[in-house]
Amino acid sequence: MNSLNQLLAVFILVNLSIALVRVTRGPTTADRLLAALLFSTSGVAILLLLAYIEEALILLDVALIFSLLAVISGVVFAQRAWRTKEEKNEHS
Amino acid sequence: MISLLRTTLYRSMFFTAVWWILIEGKTDSWFVGLISISLALVTSFILLPPNQFRFSFTGFAHFLIYFFGLSLKGGIAVACMAIRPNPDLHPNIFTITPRLPEGLGRAILTNTLNLLPGTLSVDLTLSSLYIHVLDERQSIETEVRSIEEKIAHMLRLELKKS
Amino acid sequence: MSILELCSIVFLVVGAIFFLAGTIGLLRFPDVYTRLHALAKVDNLGLGFTSIGLVFQAPELVIALKIILIWLLALVASSTLSFLIARRAMKRGIIPWRAKEHTI
Known part of the structure; x- marks a missing residue:
């Protein structure tokens, strides 16, 4: 059972790294932010699997914090960061 | 008044259950839990005033x-x-x-x-x-x-x- | 092998397939809105299947409930985030790909 968990954790990790290509390619800032969304799903899945593999249930708390941080970073980006840039563009 | 009491009861039960799951059923951090549950209750009343809907x-x-x-x-x-x-x-x-x-x-x-x-x-x-x-x-x-x-x-x- | 383990394996493998499909969608879809579709939905299904698969392996009931709680939090997170990103992209005037007529 544990070997399957390990295999799947590595598989999802590889998926996550391939998806980072999208972050480098862009083209818009929003495409790059999709990485934050990705970490709140793939990252959480990897952490859940790791919690079982390592038998360290504390990793479940890490998974919780991951998805919370993804929300906060996303909201800050959408409501603040991207907006300021827009205003800068208008002024220049 | 009765409906307000009932809402308070349901919500505190909900938050207690969530807290119980979060600490994985342990019993040693009930003090922090009590504070968190009360804060969550107050926040929920500010963000979502009661009597707008009845949950089914x-x-x-x-x-x-x-x-x-x-x-x-x-x-x-x-x-x-x-x-x-x-x-x-x-x-x-x-x-x-x-x-x-x-x-x-x-x-x-x-x-x-x-x-x-x-x-x-x-x-x-x-x-x-x-x-x-x-x-x-x-x-x-x-x-x-x-x-x-x-x-x-x-x-x-x-x-x-x- | 017990029936619980079998269920767990099936759910975990299906979850991994959804993750793969989500990644492929993220790389291939043409604009930010369609990519959001691939990410916020297909990947969430992947996470859902993975967590149900792990629930079957849970040593205690509380652990199973906690995994479900984490999954629900992740669901709310991606739903809110994708709405915010889509709305902001719309406000910044990123035109949806290949939409011949849009009503905005």
Whole structure:
């Protein structure tokens, strides 16, 4: 059972790294932010699997914090960061 | 007054259950728990004043079953679209006037549509909801209407006539 | 092999397939809105299947409930985030790909 968990954790990790290509390619800032969304799903899945593999249930708390941080970073980006840039563009 | 007491009781039970799950059933941090539960209760009353709706558990169960069924069906469709050599995408934006009253009902509708594969809420104004769909050839209207009915049933809200 | 383990394996493998499909969609779809479709939905289904698969392996009931709680939090998170990103992209005037007529 544990070997399957390990295999799947590595598989999802590889998926996550391939998806980072999208972050480098862009083209818009929003495409790059999709990485934050990705970490709140793939990252959480990897952490859940790791919690079982390592038998360290504390990793479940890490998974919780991951998805919370993804929300906060996303909201800050959408409501603040991207907006300021827009205003800068208008002024220049 | 009685309904206020009942709301308080239900909400504190809910938050206690969440706290109990978070600390994995241990009993040694009840003091922090008590503070967190009270804070959560106060916050919930500020953000979501009572007496706006009455939660129905059978409605909730119906909604959940419907939601997971649709989400599975649509997820498979979008996954197939992604894997196919020629992803046959026909995205478009639809406007729909929600029949649900403003507030919690509409927020739940927007978020549900975001989680159902094939639909993405783009904007929500006072009168309209803008939905981005992956395949414009499928009728989205009937789906949205039936989700609305499920949500209205869950929160015992009245639907406006469209 | 017990029936619980079998269920767990099936759910975990299906979840991994959904993750793969989500990644492929993210790389291939043409604009930010369609990519949001691939990410917020297909990946969430992947996470859902993975967590149900792990629930079957849970040593205690509380652990199973906690995994479901984490999944629900992740669901709310991606739903809110995708709405915010889509709305902001719309406000900044990123035109949806290949939409011949839009009503905004």
